[in-house]
Amino acid sequence: MTNNRAVTFMGPSKMEVRDAGYPKLTDPQGRKVEHAVILKLVTTNICGSDLHIYNGRFAAPPGMLMGHENTGEVFEVGSHVEYIKKGDICSVPFNVACGTCTNCKERHTDVCLRSNEELGYCGAYGFNLGGWQGGQAEYMLVPWADFQLLKFPDKDEALEKIRDLTLLSDILPTGFHGCTEAKVRSGSTVYIAGAGPVGRCAAASAHLLGASCIIVGDDNKPRLDLVKNAGYETVNTASETPVPDQIEKILGSRWVDSGVDCVGLECHGYGPKGTVNEEEAIINMLMDVVKPGGSMGIPGVYTDQDPGAPTELAKQGKLAWSFPKAWVKSPSLTAGQCPVMRYNRDLMMAILWDRMPYLTPLLNTEIISLDKAPEAYKVFHDGSPKKFVIDPHNMTKSVQ
Numbered sequence: 593m594t595n596n597r598a599v600t601f602m603g604p605s606k607m608e609v610r611d612a613g614y615p616k617l618t619d620p621q622g623r624k625v626e627h628a629v630i631l632k633l634v635t636t637n638i639c640g641s642d643l644h645i646y647n648g649r650f651a652a653p654p655g656m657l658m659g660h661e662n663t664g665e666v667f668e669v670g671s672h673v674e675y676i677k678k679g680d681i682c683s684v685p686f687n688v689a690c691g692t693c694t695n696c697k698e699r700h701t702d703v704c705l706r707s708n709e710e711l712g713y714c715g716a717y718g719f720n721l722g723g724w725q726g727g728q729a730e731y732m733l734v735p736w737a738d739f740q741l742l743k744f745p746d747k748d749e750a751l752e753k754i755r756d757l758t759l760l761s762d763i764l765p766t767g768f769h770g771c772t773e774a775k776v777r778s779g780s781t782v783y784i785a786g787a788g789p790v791g792r793c794a795a796a797s798a799h800l801l802g803a804s805c806i807i808v809g810d811d812n813k814p815r816l817d818l819v820k821n822a823g824y825e826t827v828n829t830a831s832e833t834p835v836p837d838q839i840e841k842i843l844g845s846r847w848v849d850s851g852v853d854c855v856g857l858e859c860h861g862y863g864p865k866g867t868v869n870e871e872e873a874i875i876n877m878l879m880d881v882v883k884p885g886g887s888m889g890i891p892g893v894y895t896d897q898d899p900g901a902p903t904e905l906a907k908q909g910k911l912a913w914s915f916p917k918a919w920v921k922s923p924s925l926t927a928g929q930c931p932v933m934r935y936n937r938d939l940m941m942a943i944l945w946d947r948m949p950y951l952t953p954l955l956n957t958e959i960i961s962l963d964k965a966p967e968a969y970k971v972f973h974d975g976s977p978k979k980f981v982i983d984p985h986n987m988t989k990s991v992q
Contacts, residue, residue, distance in 0.1 A: 597984070598729030599658045599965045604648030604900070605973075607966040612657055612725070615733040617670050620723030621709070626672040629737040631664030634681060634751075634987045635758040636727045638965065638972055638980040640788045641719070641856075641893050646969050649858055651897040652720040659728030660686035660717040661761040663754070665987075666741075667731065675738045681750045682741040683760040683940070684734055685932035688715035688724050691739030702929040707735075714929070720897070728965060730984045742936050749944065754988050755959075756943045756951045758981055759793060764939055764951075766891045766930040767793030767854065771801055773889035773926035774850035778802035781843060782850040783881050785874045786892070787815035787826070789979045791854035792954050795824050800948060803850075805843055809835060811860065814977040822954045829862050836881050849886050851878035856892025857906075871901070872911040879918035890927035955979045959988055 598612040619625050636659045644650040645658070662684040669678055676682065688708075689701035695713070696704050707715025708722035718726020725732065734740060742760065744750035750757055756764075767790055776782050780803040784794045787810035798806045808819045811830035820826050827838040836846040853874045861870040862877060871894070878888045896909025905912065942948050957979045960968055968980040983989075 594731070596729055596731045597962055598726075599962070599982075601645060601652055601656045601658055602654050605646060607646065607658065607969050609962055609965065612729065615725070615731055617668075617733070619735060625735050626670035627737060628670045628733055628735040629666050629673055629676060629741070630668035631662070631682070631684070631727070631732050631734055632667040633662060633664045633727055633730060633732060633984045635663045635754055635959070636729070636982045636984065637661035637758055637761070638728070638968055638982070639762060640790055642969070643973055644856070644858060644893055645719070646973060647858065648900040649898050650720070650893070650895055651899055656718065656720060657725040657729055658718045659726030660719055661758070661763065662717065662727030662732060663758050663761060664727070664732065670737070673737050676741050676743065680741075681744045681747050683744070683757065683936060684717070684727065685740060685742070685936060686716050686719075686762045687929065687932055688717060688722055688735065689740060689933065690736050699934050700931055701933045702931040716929070728962070728982055730962070740933075742940060744940070745944070751988060752991060753943055754991055755955070755957045755981070756948065757940065759951065759955065760936045760940055762930070762932065763790045763793045764797070765932045765935040766790055767795075768797035768800075768935050768939060769930035770794050770852040770854060770889035770891040771797045771850070773887070774852050775887040775924070776801045776803050776850045779804045780850050781805040781848040782807065782852065783839060783848045783878070784808045784852045784854055785859070785878065786810055786854035787812060787819050788854065789955060790891070792819060794852050794854050795819060795822070796948055796951055796954055799950065800942060807839060807842060807848065812975050812977070814975070818954055818956055818977055822950050829860075830864055832864055835862060835877060839881055846881065847883035847886070848881055849883060851882040851886070851888045853878060853888070853890045853892040857894050857898060857901075871906050872913050875911070876914045879914060879921070879923060882923060884921040887924040888926070890925060891930050894927070957981050959983050961986070
């Protein structure tokens with residue numbers, strides 16, 4: 593029997609590589625799912641959202657397999673799968689989606705009505721949403737495979753461009769979604785909160801969409817240096833100079849057309865004393881710097897399943913949100929998970945046709961083995977500017 597070594601959450605700040613057993617063609621309730629496939633993982637990334645779990649800020653059970661940014665080769669095919677074939681290399685959207693419910697048919701695959709029976713909507717791999725196990729492993733189950741999987745046209749080209757294509761499972765569509773919901777378009781000015789991998793993908797997405805001035809805010813200098821080297825503007829959120837003043841120095845105006853939150857619930861307060869978690873800080877800042885009538889995209893994770901929240905209000909899933917102050921500006925705001933399938937094919941084509949050549953240096957990917965994943969979690973948590981990509985089977989060695 594084939595083993596399946598996987599990164600396993602054992603409690604806050606504790607990840608271990610354990611044998612989880614080769615996956616079966618069954619759903620979390622133990623029912624047979626012949627519409628599923630088993631993937632042999634080619635790449636599986638560590639995401640900033642994984643750090644919410646690692647830090648004890650998004651409730652998850654010990655023993656859960658981590659990983660929602662997955663790309664794999666089809667290894668076993670259920671009897672009801674018609675179009676996906678063994679040997680295909682595919683990107684897996686992090687949203688688990690059936691393709692048949694009302695929301696899926698309306699392209700809201702982020703809130704599929706069949707993939708999380710406990711909540712009634714919203715399933716995701718490796719994220720305690722519906723019981724679907726993650727793919728930071730050697731093998732994983734993907735249900736509704738014909739609908740969900742994005743097949744790469746050419747296997748050799750896929751491996752050649754894997755550093756960029758591996759981003760299609762989550763962070764590149766998420767950054768693009770944040771920009772789209774913030775109505776970024778040709779000539780737009782945009783402020784992106786967070787220079788982590790999602791924020792850097794949002795900057796790349798704003799570039800692709802034709803934004804004129806792209807400003808990224810963070811207090812992490814190595815990450816800001818990556819952004820600056822890619823040709824975008826930066827502001828230091830830990831500076832004594834308020835962010836609106838820094839934006840005005842760059843742009844000549846304290847307001848931007850669009851704002852994107854690429855941090856979520858573990859954001860720090862602004863300014864030199866902003867060293868404790870203030871979950872509402874970024875949304876309130878966007879309300880301040882986005883122009884009257886402007887728009888905001890909020891793909892950063894917020895949840896009421898936050899046992900490690902710094903305040904009692906946040907533990908209840910509530911924020912001290914300054915919406916009444918901002919109401920008079922007539923803001924537009926869209927929040928929530930990215931419906932990956934709305935964007936991933938178009939972004940794949942942009943990568944395959946070299947329309948986003950700035951992704952690789954901007955994301956600063958490092959490919960690592962499965963055994964190095966627990967240490968990579970710690971390094972990433974400590975603020976590394978790298979994007980860690982796990983290669984469980986050493987399938988990408990030709991491009992490393």
